[in-house]
Amino acid sequence: MPMLIPGTKMHIVTFSFIMLEFCMFIWQMARYFYRLRDKHRGWYILLLLLLLLYNITNGFFPDPNIPLPVKTQNIIAYGMAFLMVSYFPFYFYKEFDLTALRNHVLYGVPIFLILPYIIFFVIMYSINGELKRDMGYGVILPFAYSLVLLWIVLSAIRKRYQQNRDDHFYAEEISVYFAVLPWVPMTLFAWLEVGQVVETLCANLGFLIITIIFFIKSARRAMQEYLEENAITIGETNPYQFQANCLHFDLTRTEILIIQYIYKGKSNKEIADLMSISENTVKKHLQNVYRKVNVKSRAALIYTLQNHHSTML
Template sequence: MAMLFFQVIYFLERTSDRKRLLYLILLVSVILYNITSGLFPDQNIPIPVMLQTILAYLFAFGTSMYFVYYYYKAFNLRRLKFFVTFGSLIFLFVPFLFLFVVPYYITGDLAQSRKLGVVIPFLYGIAFIGATTRAFIYKFREREYSDRIKFQLVISAYIALLCWVALPLIVFFGDFQVLEHSVTNSGFMVMTLVYIRSSIHQARREYDLLLDRVHSLEKLIEVNCGKYNLTSRETEIARLIMKGHPYKIVASDLGISEKTVARHVSNIFSKVSATNKVELINKLEQRDVQVH
């Protein structure tokens, strides 16, 4: 729950972060799966036991369906689109509805209904492994990756996938809740590590882009200062003024008096034809400055 709380806070700070939103949905679905499968069925809850059981399996199948979608997005495997859209509906939701819910409602035999309901999802999982292999081959052909990145992607992808595929098999042979939860949560933790790695990579890339922009802006300011014929001292002062430093701090940093700073600033404004700091900043950060 602590993880959910922090993920929600981070997402609210940056609602445009689609990756975090997708992971947040996965986190919520896994939490709901763990709660419902651990809580239901319970004779003390004023809900029919059959309905409790169906709800528990609904969240299990729902989590599996979303896992497929998240897996597709997390590893950017575009070749899995059919498996993610139509495949999950046909081979996960339909079996749940017609091979689990209907037989269970009619016969009340949970063990037999459970076996019927997971056969097709298991076969779908096997097919999904093959499709994933082809998708990775295509992905690596389409774009160059280092051997280390390839290894990390493939290992993490298949560990998470095998955990997911193993669930129908476990359910088929019995009601092993502890094992089911362990396998499910192991797969989730792998996907969490993939998400963390992706977030770190994205943060580093954004930081590098920010540094590039800062360096580019600094070069632009330096060029524009030259176009306005500012001296080296005036350029220094202009940079500090643009950063919002008061005259006192500028004087202290450069080892000169405030009066000297004020005189330089007056000269800067005169050369740049600026009447205030905002106008000065706009002119020195402007591209393709034409000085007449």
């Protein structure tokens, strides 16, 4: 017996994702209006909104009890699915700076994803009312194109992260791969009629991975802005290079401040007094810094942060 919301065809799994994403949408909108120049958050909010609308239409439609023609409900439901799938390439193009996707975003997606939907799911279905047959023809080109696009996206991601293949960016790269994969079978699922729960899990699990990556990258961008605005560096070290290294090793603001005091020759006790924290706390921060930078002494730490060549992704 499927667990449905009373009076609807919506599964409890779909409803749970809708509630979660609605709360996230309100939260992210508040943060966006607080800081309008954050275009990355804007792209993420649009993705969140499309996914929210997809879950709602996927959960409610088609339902003969709703005062809307079933044919119209199907057109809207499949339209939201195609619209969400079509937005993914644009999101990855913008958020991860994958320039190889530009022509696909401008030309490929409209021709191979949106156009088949208009022809088969809107025009043909409106004329003959044979959803199953029109769906069978309508998903062939989009599914084939999604496989091509998957290869292009993965290749672009691999190239994007190539220069940092041996460091912690590798984990982020793998996460992006897993975020892309659930998107591919979405068009095929419509034809296979796999069920609401499978479609919901496929669409939303990929989104959850994207969300984690978004938060990690947002924290990194916030740290980068802090470093740049305050011209953070040590000695005569190039500020850009020092800041790139701090981001590369995931150093926190407190750890960076301690490093600046170390460069000035301060002892742990002196640093503790200057920062109004205990000496043991300073030692713990220093141990974390040594672990992140993979060094065992203050001299090695300073040398690495001054001479390691990192880039800001």
